[in-house]
Amino acid sequence: MNGWWxxxxxxxxxxxxxxxxxxxxxxxxxxxRRIDSAETALDLQLLRRSALALDxxxxxxxxxxxxxxxxxxxxxxxxxxxDERGSRGLAESNxxxxxxxxxxxxxxxxxxxxxPEAAQMLEELRGTCVRVQLSRRFLxxxxxxxxxxxxxxxxxxxxxxxxxxxxxxxxxxxxPPPGLAPH
Amino acid sequence: MxxxxxxxxxxxxxxxVQVHIRDLAETxxxxxxxxxxxxxxxxxxxxxxxxxxxxxxxxxxxxxxxxRLTLGVKATARVRRWIRDGNFDVLHVHEPLAPSLGGxxxxxxxxxxxxxxxxxxxxxxxxxxxxxxxxxxxxxxxAIIAVSENARRTIVDHVGADAVxxxxxxxxxxxxxxxxxxxxGVPTVLFLGRLDERRKGLTVLLEAFPLLRERVPGxxxxxxxxxxxxxxxxxxxxxxxxxxxxLGRVDDVEKARALASADIYVAPHTGGESFGIVLLEAMAxxxxxxxxxxxxxxxxxxxxxxxxxxxxxxxxxxARAVGDLLADPERRSSLSDMGRAxxxxxxxxxxxxxxxxxxxxxxxxxxxxxxxxxxxIVGRLARRGRGVAP
Numbered sequence: 001m002n003g004w005w006x007x008x009x010x011x012x013x014x015x016x017x018x019x020x021x022x023x024x025x026x027x028x029x030x031x032x033r034r035i036d037s038a039e040t041a042l043d044l045q046l047l048r049r050s051a052l053a054l055d056x057x058x059x060x061x062x063x064x065x066x067x068x069x070x071x072x073x074x075x076x077x078x079x080x081x082x083d084e085r086g087s088r089g090l091a092e093s094n095x096x097x098x099x100x101x102x103x104x105x106x107x108x109x110x111x112x113x114x115x116p117e118a119a120q121m122l123e124e125l126r127g128t129c130v131r132v133q134l135s136r137r138f139l140x141x142x143x144x145x146x147x148x149x150x151x152x153x154x155x156x157x158x159x160x161x162x163x164x165x166x167x168x169x170x171x172x173x174x175x176p177p178p179g180l181a182p183h
Numbered sequence: 184m185x186x187x188x189x190x191x192x193x194x195x196x197x198x199x200v201q202v203h204i205r206d207l208a209e210t211x212x213x214x215x216x217x218x219x220x221x222x223x224x225x226x227x228x229x230x231x232x233x234x235x236x237x238x239x240x241x242x243x244x245x246x247x248x249x250x251r252l253t254l255g256v257k258a259t260a261r262v263r264r265w266i267r268d269g270n271f272d273v274l275h276v277h278e279p280l281a282p283s284l285g286g287x288x289x290x291x292x293x294x295x296x297x298x299x300x301x302x303x304x305x306x307x308x309x310x311x312x313x314x315x316x317x318x319x320x321x322x323x324x325x326a327i328i329a330v331s332e333n334a335r336r337t338i339v340d341h342v343g344a345d346a347v348x349x350x351x352x353x354x355x356x357x358x359x360x361x362x363x364x365x366x367x368g369v370p371t372v373l374f375l376g377r378l379d380e381r382r383k384g385l386t387v388l389l390e391a392f393p394l395l396r397e398r399v400p401g402x403x404x405x406x407x408x409x410x411x412x413x414x415x416x417x418x419x420x421x422x423x424x425x426x427x428x429x430l431g432r433v434d435d436v437e438k439a440r441a442l443a444s445a446d447i448y449v450a451p452h453t454g455g456e457s458f459g460i461v462l463l464e465a466m467a468x469x470x471x472x473x474x475x476x477x478x479x480x481x482x483x484x485x486x487x488x489x490x491x492x493x494x495x496x497x498x499x500x501x502a503r504a505v506g507d508l509l510a511d512p513e514r515r516s517s518l519s520d521m522g523r524a525x526x527x528x529x530x531x532x533x534x535x536x537x538x539x540x541x542x543x544x545x546x547x548x549x550x551x552x553x554x555x556x557x558x559x560i561v562g563r564l565a566r567r568g569r570g571v572a573p
Contacts, residue, residue: 040547134544138326141345
């Protein structure tokens with residue numbers, strides 16, 4: 001009789017464990033999904049930013065030196081695309097610095113706005129820079145939440161994360177250019 | 184953009200969160216977006232065209248008080264149907280930590296979800312709500328917005344997640360263009376808020392009133408807000424009582440007109456305010472503000488530059504501040520100008536832009552908001568019932 005009780009208790013334990021593991025696996029799956037879409041979103045915003053930088057360089061509102069450097073860094077940021085993340089971060093940070101140089105303060109930017117085409121691009125660029133910052137912030141927050149779950153003992157013992165690689169934050173300088181700061 | 188917004192509290196009950204959602208929804212619609220608001224409501228006839236009936240709220244004891252919530256199987260089914268039919272690009276849930284429609288929507292949906300946290304809560308309350316539950320709800324949320332620094336701190340400290348600060352908005356023009364209710368002919372001080380809610384601080388103002396009458400003979404007090412005046416003013420002497428006018432509960436238009444008709448707006452709150460939207464409304468109407476020095480109020484008033492502050496609960500200081508300001512029309516007009524300039528940044532026109540930036544930062548272009556059937560036996564059966572392969 002006693003043996004049956006132990007068996008029942010053991011079964012109950014296994015059942016609870018299975019339930020817990022399946023719920024946690026579901027959580028992890030949601031978190032990975034969230035990170036995936038956050039990465040896509042950040043990618044989208046970064047691509048839009050470099051495209052706008054290229055367009056802006058091609059309008060000819062900048063002096064020749066700035067035009068060349070801006071176009072070059074925008075190209076580099078787009079080329080770094082399929083590369084390792086570290087190098088892309090560097091290229092995007094570099095573009096951030098060049099944009100800051102090209103659009104150093106509001107007075108300069110107001111002058112550039114005399115060109116209607118450039119004015120529209122600058123407006124779009126302003127929004128895009130804000131969204132790049134937000135997207136990266138949301139991505140890194142998702143990575144933080146995911147890591148928290150993946151560090152749990154049961155998750156590691158039972159390999160609940162499967163073969164999904166350990167999530168990495170994206171580090172880069174994404175400060176919007178001072179000339180495009182909100183009024 | 185197709186935007187689905189979930190309101191946690193009954194639409195026809197006055198409250199800050201409901202006003203926030205209404206103004207956000209209407210501003211977004213004005214900007215050309217398609218918005219649907221799912222909200223609990225007592226009388227569905229009251230709903231504007233963009234709102235969808237989310238069920239009737241029921242009174243449930245929770246956390247030591249009675250709250251009116253919409254929960255249960257029926258509500259869940261409504262939420263799921265709304266998500267299925269909505270085909271939203273982004274889902275915007277308000278007050279996700281409250282056990283309400285917002286939490287249900289988070290459970291039922293997947294894809295780009297944004298959540299706005301309005302209130303700041305004590306740690307014990309978050310734990311009581313269920314830390315694990317809060318965690319799993321917020322894990323599905325791609326971006327969290329906090330309307331105040333205090334609300335942001337709640338999220339950062341207690342849940343460990345990040346939140347973007349986007350302050351509450353005011354429809355500035357509504358207040359700026361309001362015609363004064365009437366010319367009172369005497370110096371007029373205005374109070375706004377529930378008369379019988381202690382933290383709104385009416386008692387402090389009533390204590391200050393006799394002192395103020397000594398300094399400025401003829402000054403009158405206008406009380407705007409729900410509550411029984413006879414009960415609240417029971418201890419006020421009859422000769423003072425006749426200088427207090429109660430307008431009762433008013434609609435937004437009347438509120439704006441009342442503010443515009445007053446010489447000074449007083450906010451004697453004693454605590455619990457995380458933002459201070461009323462201060463912004465007074466500033467938008469061009470009415471100088473005298474407020475207690477709560478952190479939230481100091482921030483709204485730009486560290487006291489755009490209004491006069493006094494120590495919380497100090498009725499003598501309040502009487503002094505109001506008296507001095509009534510005697511100084513030049514300072515009043517400069518405060519009015521500074522207030523009008525200050526409030527521009529809180530105009531929904533610019534606040535909604537920040538919210539749109541957040542939406543666009545979580546939208547990826549391909550993935551829409553869809554029903555989440557993962558791990559839900561009932562949901563899976565329902566889907567099978569509809570004839571879709573599981």
